[in-house]
Amino acid sequence: MIVNHQEAIYYLESPKLVQYNNDSSIKLEGSIKNVNNSVFDVSIEKNNIVSSNKFDKKNKNYTNNEDLVDLKDSKKNKSKINKRERKNFNINQKDLLHDESINDDIVRVHKFSKKKNKNKQVIINEINFDKNTNLNKNDLNQKSISINNSLTIQELSDKLNFSEAEIITYLFLKGISVTRNQSIDVLTAKDIALHYKFNVLEEDNSIIESSNLNKFHLDQSNTNSSFVQRSPIIAVFGHVDHGKTTLLDSILNTKLVRKEVGGITQAISAYEMQWSYDSNSNKLVFLDTPGHEAFTDMRIRGAKVADIALLIIAADDGLKPQTIESIKLIQKYNLPCIVVINKIDKTNVNILKLKEVLSEYDILDREWGGQSIIIEVSALLGRNINQLLDNICILSQLQKLSADISSLAQGTILESYLDKQKGVVANILIQNGQLKLGDTIIVDKVIGRIKNIINPQNISINSSGPSSIVQVLAFSVMPKAGEIFYCVNKEKEIKNHLSSIENNKSSLNNDLRLINNKISGDYKRANNQLKLIIKTDTQGSLEAIVHAFSKIPQTKVSIHLIAANIGDISRNDVELALASESILVGFHVDLINDVKNLIKMYNIHVKTFSIIYDLIDYIENCMLDLIDFEYEPDIIGKATVQTVFSINKGVVAGCYVNIGKLQKMSNINVYRNNELLYTGVLNSLKRIKNDVNEVLADNECGVLCNDYNAWKPLDVIEAYQLQKKEKKL
Structure with missing residues (x-):
């Protein structure tokens, strides 16, 4: 049997002859085993199968009128028989249809007859499909x-x-x-x-999208393009204080560590150098990433644009949280990596043990039969630095990095900030093409024209090529760090680009929203709020601070960011802090004299920091100040009631002190058969007939409570003092 359903054909798994009409006037042509030539019409009411013969009328050629009359008579007889046996007709669900692609509960059959079946719907709704059918x-x-x-x-x-x-x-x-x-x-x-x-x-x-420019796959089939070998971008990763910046000092012959506030890196820094290998001078571009937990976004940004990763591990400290995070980033972005074991000059270091731990993260030294390059260095003494640089050049040559210098520039915004004299400054990495003065640059929905290009030596230049990190003056508003930029030369290209942009929310916006409007399954919104206004020097710093805030527990006190912006603290910030009763916090920003006078006049709480550790600790302490002290009981003694008697002031319990001591005005719990009956204060304590402040163990005493008189022999008195608990968020 064939059921035609919206141009699909379903075959019976086990065909059965349901009804047989022994009318000699019906002539069946062909074999019933031939599915395509066998047509068996059965008229069924609702919830049963109907097959119309409308198409048969159109397509069948009748040889004479007698055949046509015989066919009509046979149909009438068949219809009468079917009406009588319709109610007894059952379809075996298992044998009806077998098609794993069907997942509808209701199958509607096409209406063949417009006149007779105009208001009828023939539905197969008793077909239950196997629940174990695999999903596609x-x-x-x-x-x-x-x-x-x-x-x-x-x-x-x-x-x-x-x-x-x-x-x-x-x-x-x-x-x-x-x-x-x-x-x-x-x-x-x-x-x-x-x-x-x-x-x-x-x-x-x-996260790894093809639209990102961290890995270029340039179309070199264009004969008009000019492809050249480009320099590698080397990102330096590692836990805080593992010697990343010290290693760069040794490579570059600089003193970068002395310039860092607090001795830690708090922003992405870029450096260039020339290194001679295989009789060629190779330009190497290094990105120094922060190791503090709060700077996760900066490390991700570095991994996205890097061609080679240097993973710095201190031999005396081993793998730490940010080391493991960096390993996952490197593996996620499939970066060629060189593991640099630093501080090998220190005593009591176990490099063999460190390599064993690295093997647990699929980092196996080539000497052990693996594919990873592991180099032992001493950044402080300059040991094996040349070997490290040679291996970087070898990895770069193996990748065959190239760029099209004839096209307009494309790349990534590494950082952006507001300069007092220059205005909005963007640190950018050019990954393809040439950047020139006067080019129109687009970042997300921010458009600008290149007014000045400044190289790492702080010299203004007219153009810059691939694998270059420069500062540009072009924007009226700050572009988002981590965004991709394009240069265009036609107004039509600008419109096309803007129309294709999706309004994706940055991680900074997500963290801000989470802090200000946080609902968790473990708690409801805290009643106490710490209102803050944050001002930072760069967008990357703001991202790190907001990210750090989102990690602070806020079950008891929640952080409410009134404003979070980039730039120095202004009069408007002070006035906003006054109106909103907020704390004003600055990171790497200055206070001008007018603002200082305004702060003194209004007595505004303003604090500035240059190290992120100190800022986070300060915020946590401010949150703790808003928490009320919590107390926990400290058991000092237990006593058993032996007798009860009444006096003018109330009912006295004659007790025997079993453990510790009973103390006047201490808190007590009264238990009877291990059930708590009373919690209150021991108001009066007597030894014989004298009022005393305490009674030690193995002594008898009299106990009186002003608001409890239901003493009974064998009651247990538990005396305790309330001790302040350490405040915790």
Whole structure:
């Protein structure tokens, strides 16, 4: 039997002859085993199968009128028989259809007859498909989701394709009250996704997008293009205080460490040098990334633009959290890597043990049969530095890095800040093409014209080529760090570019939103709030500070950022702090005299910092000041009631002190059969007939409480003092 359903043909798995009509006037042509030539019409009411003969009328050629009359008579007889047996007709569900691609509960059959079946719908709704049918790849993708940052209820609703009301109701039943515009943390969002049977992926592989310029795949088929070998970008990763900047000092013959405030790197820094290898002079571009936990975004930015990674590990300290984070970044972006074991000049270092630990992260030394390059150096003594630079040149040659110098410049914004005299300054990495004065540059929706190009030696130049890190003066507003820039020369290209831009929210915006509007599955919004206004020198610093704030526990006190901007502290900032009753905090910014006078006049709380550790500690201390002290009981003694008697002042319990001591005005719990009956204060304590302040163990005493008289023999008195607990966020 054939059932025609929207141009699809379904074949019976086990064909059966359901009804047989022994009318000699019906002539069946061909074999019933031939599916394409066998047509068997059965008229069934609702929930059964109908096959019309409309197309047979059109396509069949009748040889004479007698055949046509016989056919009509046979149909009438067949219809009568079917009407009588219609109610007894059952379809075996297992034998009817067998098609794994069908997942509809209702299959609608095409209406062949417009007149007779105009108001009828023939539905097959008794077909149950195997529940164990495997989903296809598209279905699996639709049920998988990745959640790596905070989301509003509205955004999560769009991502899961469930209504906002359903999600809000689910959270409300769990005791969490939210609105559609409030953000929830990652754990709560994942819990909701799991509740709706989604497969929550641990990592979002979409971070590495083909649109990013961290790895160029240039089309060299264009004969008009001029491709040349370009210099490698080498990103230096490692945990804080493992000697990254000291190593660069040894490579560059500089004294960068002395210039760093607090002895730590707090921004991406770029350096260039020339190194002679294989009779050729090779330009090497180094990116020094911060090692502090708060600067995660900067390390990701460095990994995206790098061609080679240097992983610095201190021989005396081993693998630390940011070392492991850097290893994951390097592996995620498939960066050729050289592991540099630093500080080998120190005593009591176990390099063999360190290599064994590295092997657990799939980093195996070539000497051990692996593919990783591991070089032992002493940055302080300059040992094996030449060997390191030679290996960098070899890796660069193997990659065959190239760029098109005839095209307009493309690259990445590494950092941006506001200079008092120059205005908006952007540190950029050119990854392809030539950047020239007067070029129109586009970053996201920010457009500018190149007015000045400044090289690392602080010299103004007219143009710069691939693998160059320069400062440009071009923008009226600060571009986002980490964004890709393009240079164009036609107005049409500008319009096309702007129309193709999606309004993606940066990680900074996500962190800001999470801090100011945080709802977690573990707690409701804290009642106490620390209101802050933050001013920093660069966008990267602001990202790191906001990211650090998002990591601070906020169950008891929440951080509310009134404003977070780049630039020096101004009169407007002071006035905003006064109006909002906020603390004004600056990082690497200055206070001019007029602002200092205004601060004194209004007695505004203003604090500036140059080291991120100190800033974070200060904020945490401010949050702790808003927390009330919590107390915990410190048991000082136990006693048992032996007798009870009344006096004018109340009921006295005659007790025997078993452990420790009873103390006047101490807190007590009264237990009877291990059940707590009373919690209060021991108001009066007597030894024989004398009032005393305390009674030690193995002594009898009289106990009186002003608001408790229900003493009974064998009651247990537990005396304790309340001790202040250490404040914790």
